[in-house]
Amino acid sequence: MPGRYERPGLNGERALNQIHELLQIGDLSASLAAAMESVRANAADVRQRIALFQLYCLTGEWEKARRQLYVLKDMDASTIPMFEAYDPVLQCEMFRSAVFDGQRSPLFFGEPRDWLATLSSALVEDAAGRKAAADSLRDQAFDAAPPSNGSVDGESFEWIADADGRLGPVLEVYLRGRYYWVPFEHISVIDTDKPEDLRDLVWTPARFQWTNGGDAVGFIPTRYPGTEAAADDRLRLSRMTEWIDGDDSEHAPRGLGQRLLATDRAEYPLLGIRSIRIGAAAEQVNAAAEES
Structure with missing residues (x-):
């Protein structure tokens, strides 16, 4: 790594x-x-x-x-x-x-999609205190984003998303020194190793394969934005996740602490995930399992 x-x-x-x-x-x-x-x-x-x-x-x-x-x-x-x-x-x-302060825009990985710009624009509305406008933009983006089926560590899903309502169908990734929002629809494979060092609690090294056949090595931020300033050290050490504007709010939930990926089956803390297969890559794994 x-x-x-x-x-x-x-x-x-x-x-x-x-x-x-x-x-x-x-x-x-x-x-x-x-x-x-x-x-x-x-x-x-x-x-x-x-x-x-x-x-x-x-x-x-x-x-x-x-x-x-x-x-x-x-x-x-x-x-x-x-x-x-x-x-x-x-x-x-x-x-x-x-980016999360609404001052910059993330880089978008892969072919541009209108819904990505809409999702990013919601952060500008958040920063200006226009929560209803931000939520409306996110709803538009989520409706337009295609679902991606696959598996997490062998457990199949019909869709996958970041559990943080600001992100949903995109994954934050650092590639070659640049910050990207990568739609799950552009990802074929994600592989990670068990955390070994303290820095893995901040950034998870990952190996990616893309749907266009390319591959890369990069990092997934282990923690949600702003976690470094949290009062609870369990959040800063990626030992838990806390939600702001969550179940009891009309606004999109914002995470602190360790990142969670959600599917139609379950929620998965990032540090516990070893392998994600999406689309054709997941189908190949399933076919191989059936043959064995």
């Missing part, structure tokens, strides 16, 4: 254990404070700086995270792949914030 860094020997193990223990109990602020102190005491220890970089990512301190990446690549050449993978991702995060 992109930017994986193989850790060297066990230097500063006690400090890293302390950070790990604080994260286990869900105290992100104390973990960050411990990491900052550890870097001050062990300035040349690459592992301590990687921990600090990842904690800055969890707290949404993007510029501080970038500074740690620059220091790391100058300290140890083996961290350059991590720098090359995650520095563009950090810049995508800042662009993404502007």
Whole structure:
């Protein structure tokens, strides 16, 4: 997967254990404070700086995270792949914030669809406080977006969507340092691995195959926009999902915490998904299963 860094020997193990223990109990602020102190005491220890970089990512301190990446690549050449993978991702995060603030427009992957522009325009209405207009635009977009059948980890579905009402038939993806809205109808395969690092709680590395036959490696934001500022560390650590303007509201639900994908069968937390097959790719899997 992109930017994986193989850790060297066990230097500063006690400090890293302390950070790990604080994260286990869900105290992100104390973990960050411990990491900052550890870097001050062990300035040349690459592992301590990687921990600090990842904690800055969890707290949404993007510029501080970038500074740690620059220091790391100058300290140890083996961290350059991590720098090359995650520095563009950090810049995508800042662009993404502007999109959900109604200040920028996302890039649309694949052949342009009118409903994508309509869905994006709803964020501008949200930012202006015109909730009814935003909901009307989303309703138009959702009605126009075609359903995509397939399977999640072998469980079939007739349609799939992001559970967040601002997104629905599109998936947020970072590709080659750019922020995209990718309609599910353009996706054939998504494969992910089990989370290994703290940064996976912020961005899920994924392998994609597109319906046009192409493929790519990129990242799916693990958390919903604004989660980095949440008061509940369980949200920031992707341990739960919370909804604003949800079941008891007439407005589209907005998520905080870990992303959920919804189908006509169930809801799936992103970190638990290993494989999504859509359209023809799902049919091939089903046919192979029937033959075996």
